[in-house]
Amino acid sequence: xxxxxxxMQVVAEPRREAGMPTPMVGMLLFxxxxxxxxxxxxxxYFNSRADHAAEWGPPGGHExxxxxxxxxxxxxLVTSSFTIQFGINAIRRGDQRKLRMxxxxxxxxxxxxxxxxxxxxxxxxxxxxxxxxxxxxxxxTGFHGAHVFGGAVGMTILFARASQGQFSAKNHVAVExxxxxxxxxxxxWIALYFTLxxxx
Amino acid sequence: xxxQLFGFVLIGIGILFVLAIVxxxxxxxxxxxxxxxxPPRGVHMPNPSFLPVAISIAxxxxxxxxxxxxxYVPANPWIGIPGLVLFIGVVIAWVRSAGHEWHEVEQRPHxxxxxx
Numbered sequence: 001x002x003x004x005x006x007x008m009q010v011v012a013e014p015r016r017e018a019g020m021p022t023p024m025v026g027m028l029l030f031x032x033x034x035x036x037x038x039x040x041x042x043x044x045y046f047n048s049r050a051d052h053a054a055e056w057g058p059p060g061g062h063e064x065x066x067x068x069x070x071x072x073x074x075x076x077l078v079t080s081s082f083t084i085q086f087g088i089n090a091i092r093r094g095d096q097r098k099l100r101m102x103x104x105x106x107x108x109x110x111x112x113x114x115x116x117x118x119x120x121x122x123x124x125x126x127x128x129x130x131x132x133x134x135x136x137x138x139x140x141t142g143f144h145g146a147h148v149f150g151g152a153v154g155m156t157i158l159f160a161r162a163s164q165g166q167f168s169a170k171n172h173v174a175v176e177x178x179x180x181x182x183x184x185x186x187x188x189w190i191a192l193y194f195t196l197x198x199x200x
Numbered sequence: 201x202x203x204q205l206f207g208f209v210l211i212g213i214g215i216l217f218v219l220a221i222v223x224x225x226x227x228x229x230x231x232x233x234x235x236x237x238x239p240p241r242g243v244h245m246p247n248p249s250f251l252p253v254a255i256s257i258a259x260x261x262x263x264x265x266x267x268x269x270x271x272y273v274p275a276n277p278w279i280g281i282p283g284l285v286l287f288i289g290v291v292i293a294w295v296r297s298a299g300h301e302w303h304e305v306e307q308r309p310h311x312x313x314x315x316x
Binding site for chain 1: 202204205208209211212215216218219222223226227295
């Protein structure tokens with residue numbers, strides 16, 4: 001009778017996904033660099049403001065009114081942060097139809113914001129070359145507008161991919177990454193809105 | 201309509217035009233269907249490409265057009281339009297290239313338990 005040799009079976013456990021997906025890490029690093037970028041612009045604004053405190057403000061006696069257009073644009077952009085978040089909640093449940101709807105609505109709100117900002121520029125009455133206030137105002141809002149445009153490009157790609165059903169409850173890291181960028185752009189605008197339109 | 205408002209209207213049309221191109225390219229590039237699992241594992245480095253250099257050159261050319269302008273015009277059109285065309289062309293090429301790379305990664309066996 002042969003003695004039974006005890007054997008040990010090694011079962012390899014399937015490797016679990018741990019940590020943050022690479023696209024999310026990339027997006028967070030990118031946003032960190034953007035924080036530095038806008039921090040520099042805000043620093044330039046406040047430094048210029050401190051150096052020219054006596055004559056600070058729009059040139060030529062123009063007024064920078066917060067109401068109605070700037071406030072409406074702020075409401076539009078803040079609303080768009082909610083709509084993209086609703087989209088993320090939808091795709092986390094696997095609801096592709098709702099994702100398409102919310103991403104499309106976010107894109108629409110972003111485009112309306114951009115067009116509204118262009119209209120605002122056309123009615124201000126001063127340009128980027130009209131004094132230090134004009135230069136800092138257009139630099140800050142212009143770069144922010146460029147970032148909104150970049151976010152709108154991202155939303156367009158998301159919308160196209162969502163229309164093809166490329167996202168699922170398990171695979172939607174692109175939606176999460178773009179939404180973080182969109183929230184960041186929204187927060188920057190809120191800081192700009194209060195700095196430029198309310199801080200007298 | 202004032203010249204200034206007309207200029208901003210043109211910029212608005214340009215924004216919508218670029219977004220429409222992005223949508224068209226993204227729609228043609230993708231593959232229909234719902235992915236069942238998560239994205240491929242591991243770190244997938246992009247292929248060598250001259251596109252980052254090209255887009256940097258395009259941005260410098262656009263910046264030069266904004267700086268070297270005449271009076272009463274927002275930018276020098278002789279420099280700005282080629283720069284804008286180069287920029288849009290590179291963006292489209294980059295989006296297409298990224299899509300091809302992604303499909304290659306998806307189709308490649310990516311059981312990378314021993315490395316990436």
